[in-house]
Amino acid sequence: MESQQNPVYLEELERLRMTFLEIEEQRAEIGPVYYGDDYVEQLLEARREETRQRLNLLHNEPYFGRLDFREQGKPEALPLYIGKRGMDRRDTGEPYVIDWRAPVASLFYSFTGGDAAVTYEAPDGTIQGDIYRKRNISIRDKKLGRIVDSYERGGDNIGLNDEFLLYKLGDKKDNRLRDIVSTIQAEQDRIIRAPRYKALVIQGLAGSGKTTVALHRLAFLLYQYQQQVRAERMIIFAPNTMFLDYISGVLPELGVGNVKQTTFAEWALDRLGGSVQLAKDSSEGELWFSLQEKRPEIDDGTPGRYKGSLSFKALLDERMRRFEADFLEARPFEAWEGRTLPGATIREWFEVEYRHYPLAPRLERLSARINRWLEMQLNAIGDPKIRKEKSKTGKQRLRAYTNKLPKADAFGFYQSLFTEEDSEGIPQSVINSTKKYLKKGTARPEDLPALVWIHYIFNGTEKLSFDHVVVDEAQDVSPLQIALLNAFMNEPSFTILGDLAQGIHAYRGVMRWEELSEVFAEEYRSYHALQQSYRSTLEIIEFANRILPHTDTGLPPAVPVFRSGDPVELERLEAGTERIGFLERFIRDNRERGMQTIAIIGRTDEVCAKLGDELKQAGIEANLISEGQTQYRGGITVVPVYLAKGLEFDAVLVADADERHYAPTPQDAKLLYVACTRALHRLTLIFEDKASPLVDA
Numbered sequence: 001m002e003s004q005q006n007p008v009y010l011e012e013l014e015r016l017r018m019t020f021l022e023i024e025e026q027r028a029e030i031g032p033v034y035y036g037d038d039y040v041e042q043l044l045e046a047r048r049e050e051t052r053q054r055l056n057l058l059h060n061e062p063y064f065g066r067l068d069f070r071e072q073g074k075p076e077a078l079p080l081y082i083g084k085r086g087m088d089r090r091d092t093g094e095p096y097v098i099d100w101r102a103p104v105a106s107l108f109y110s111f112t113g114g115d116a117a118v119t120y121e122a123p124d125g126t127i128q129g130d131i132y133r134k135r136n137i138s139i140r141d142k143k144l145g146r147i148v149d150s151y152e153r154g155g156d157n158i159g160l161n162d163e164f165l166l167y168k169l170g171d172k173k174d175n176r177l178r179d180i181v182s183t184i185q186a187e188q189d190r191i192i193r194a195p196r197y198k199a200l201v202i203q204g205l206a207g208s209g210k211t212t213v214a215l216h217r218l219a220f221l222l223y224q225y226q227q228q229v230r231a232e233r234m235i236i237f238a239p240n241t242m243f244l245d246y247i248s249g250v251l252p253e254l255g256v257g258n259v260k261q262t263t264f265a266e267w268a269l270d271r272l273g274g275s276v277q278l279a280k281d282s283s284e285g286e287l288w289f290s291l292q293e294k295r296p297e298i299d300d301g302t303p304g305r306y307k308g309s310l311s312f313k314a315l316l317d318e319r320m321r322r323f324e325a326d327f328l329e330a331r332p333f334e335a336w337e338g339r340t341l342p343g344a345t346i347r348e349w350f351e352v353e354y355r356h357y358p359l360a361p362r363l364e365r366l367s368a369r370i371n372r373w374l375e376m377q378l379n380a381i382g383d384p385k386i387r388k389e390k391s392k393t394g395k396q397r398l399r400a401y402t403n404k405l406p407k408a409d410a411f412g413f414y415q416s417l418f419t420e421e422d423s424e425g426i427p428q429s430v431i432n433s434t435k436k437y438l439k440k441g442t443a444r445p446e447d448l449p450a451l452v453w454i455h456y457i458f459n460g461t462e463k464l465s466f467d468h469v470v471v472d473e474a475q476d477v478s479p480l481q482i483a484l485l486n487a488f489m490n491e492p493s494f495t496i497l498g499d500l501a502q503g504i505h506a507y508r509g510v511m512r513w514e515e516l517s518e519v520f521a522e523e524y525r526s527y528h529a530l531q532q533s534y535r536s537t538l539e540i541i542e543f544a545n546r547i548l549p550h551t552d553t554g555l556p557p558a559v560p561v562f563r564s565g566d567p568v569e570l571e572r573l574e575a576g577t578e579r580i581g582f583l584e585r586f587i588r589d590n591r592e593r594g595m596q597t598i599a600i601i602g603r604t605d606e607v608c609a610k611l612g613d614e615l616k617q618a619g620i621e622a623n624l625i626s627e628g629q630t631q632y633r634g635g636i637t638v639v640p641v642y643l644a645k646g647l648e649f650d651a652v653l654v655a656d657a658d659e660r661h662y663a664p665t666p667q668d669a670k671l672l673y674v675a676c677t678r679a680l681h682r683l684t685l686i687f688e689d690k691a692s693p694l695v696d697a
């Protein structure tokens with residue numbers, strides 16, 4: 001419906017013109033920016049700035065959908081225009097564009113056809129009515145583009161539902177994840193609009209929109225709970241800084257700023273206030289993703305899994321309780337001869353008066369109290385000369401006394417758990433692998449949850465609490481991590497999302513979602529499974545679905561959107577044939593077909609370094625991604641599979657798809673599943689000799 005003659009097109013063109021006019025008039029009304037010192041004006045200016053930003057967003061793309069809805073009891077259906085932000089008419093105050101997060105807009109997403117009455121939950125109760133039309137309207141560069149009616153009351157409406165979605169999914173991608181407000185699907189919408197006080201655990205196979213949905217949920221919570229939720233008190237945990245960079249565009253597109261986005265390690269080290277150093281050898285790529293013959297088996301005794309488990313937490317809690325009970329020897333404090341503060345009084349202060357404080361502030365209070373006692377004793381001395389003399393002795397002795405008090409230091413306590421005398425209950429393999437580097441005063445990422453937990457119990461929460469926490473790639477996090485984050489909240493409000501089939505960090509993550517949800521009381525737990533997969537073509541999803549059973553996760557196959565593309569190519573290269581020739585052709589061919597982001601995915605860092613060199617020698621510029629990288633640049637990328645997780649590319653080539661690199665084990669199946677599901681439109685796998693049994697079957 002793009003013809004200038006088409007009455008629908010003309011109608012929408014007129015409506016768009018009117019909308020721009022309204023936006024312009026509202027903009028003009030706000031007036032110029034205020035730079036003066038008047039406090040009230042400054043407050044008003046902050047409000048005006050918000051309106052300005054909202055209108056700017058509206059001006060770029062005023063709306064993307066229209067729903068003709070007749071509320072029960074009303075004479076006629078009214079067209080509701082739905083946009084990223086809302087706008088009321090200046091003259092009547094009626095909604096002119098409705099914010100996608102508003103209750104009535106939920107109909108746009110939950111409605112999947114049929115002439116039956118529909119309902120939505122408004123603040124005043126359930127509203128019922130009928131839908132007469134659902135229309136997607138694409139506006140790009142302020143110009144009216146594609147108009148697709150996916151439903152018209154009384155029409156035949158066959159097969160139209162997905163047309164606009166397919167049109168969107170067919171797009172080529174640059175280096176950023178995008179918002180999906182115009183095409184949110186019903187199963188995604190239910191998660192986005194779920195109540196605030198829940199710990200949602202979401203399992204969704206690759207490309208099911210988990211990351212995207214979580215970001216939209218934040219925008220929804222900010223809208224729905226305007227009075228209770230603040231962006232600065234929301235936090236997103238993601239696996240690495242490059243991934244954070246990749247997703248960083250979505251929230252601003254949705255008009256949301258100031259949400260903290262971080263990795264768990266960064267957050268944990270920050271909590272520990274510089275008191276813990278990570279060991280130099282803590283690169284996971286080396287240990288877990290290299291091609292050594294014997295990679296360690298993963299089970300409950302694997303150090304990372306044990307240290308993130310709730311049973312380790314129970315052990316920590318028990319040891320901390322004992323540590324606290326035996327903490328104070330309560331020796332008497334003799335300020336000078338003949339003036340002694342009895343041990344019983346010191347014990348009474350510590351154990352009774354200050355018992356409500358965590359250990360560290362309790363110790364501080366105790367020292368301050370003894371100091372006050374000393375001051376009182378000194379003040380009681382009349383002779384200034386004697387007072388001075390006693391003061392010197394008393395203060396010296398007080399320093400010595402407090403220096404001898406035990407310390408509530410998280411790292412020291414943790415270290416002591418791994419010494420022979422105290423290590424009872426901890427598996428020997430965990431003790432052996434941990435002791436050495438702890439002795440050197442360093443820790444590994446797998447120790448951070450426990451260290452922060454101990455620090456938290458010893459010190460209590462700082463004035464930091466979250467309104468909502470998003471944990472992405474949650475199959476890689478541990479129950480202890482989640483329990484720890486929960487401690488920073490009054491009531492659980494979590495969006496925890498991941499995919500067990502992509503659990504390539506199972507040595508420190510979870511194998512079943514119950515492991516994480518056990519952290520929460522029954523009434524907060526809520527499990528959701530996303531069935532559909534949006535990223536890839538039908539052919540790629542079906543190919544990846546065949547790898548899935550080898551991951552041993554028991555997950556059902558992903559349901560593709562019916563978007564057909566090229567067949568997946570499995571290419572055998574003659575051993576010794578120049579691989580680079582193939583790569584060159586692959587890149588050239590995909591560029592010619594308009595693919596903007598192209599990735600060569602290798603199994604290890606070394607493989608990728610070699611691929612990068614080969615490309616360089618052939619004069620092809622590519623971004624080689626390695627651990628610790630902070631930016632994702634798009635274009636042509638060479639990336640080890642374990643760092644490609646979460647990203648997506650128009651075309652993907654998986655190198656070395658043979659048995660040596662991808663053996664028939666669950667761990668390798670997960671790696672290959674991740675690699676193949678990064679592709680949106682085109683997927684090629686190359687191998688020499690014999691293909692991996694994971695794809696050959």
Ligand SMILES: Nc1ncnc2c1ncn2[C@@H]1O[C@H](COP(=O)(O)OP(=O)(O)OP(=O)(O)O)[C@@H](O)[C@H]1O
Pocket residue numbers: 165168169178179180183184185188204205206207208209210211212213499502534535645646647648677
């Ligand atoms: N409803 C939708 N409409 C349009 N595009 C969508 C929709 N849902 C997801 N997508 C697209 O599918 C792709 C995958 O989304 P996203 O990265 O959020 O999925 P994911 O489940 O986190 O994937 P993975 O686990 O593989 O990293 C993105 O390009 C996203 O824009």
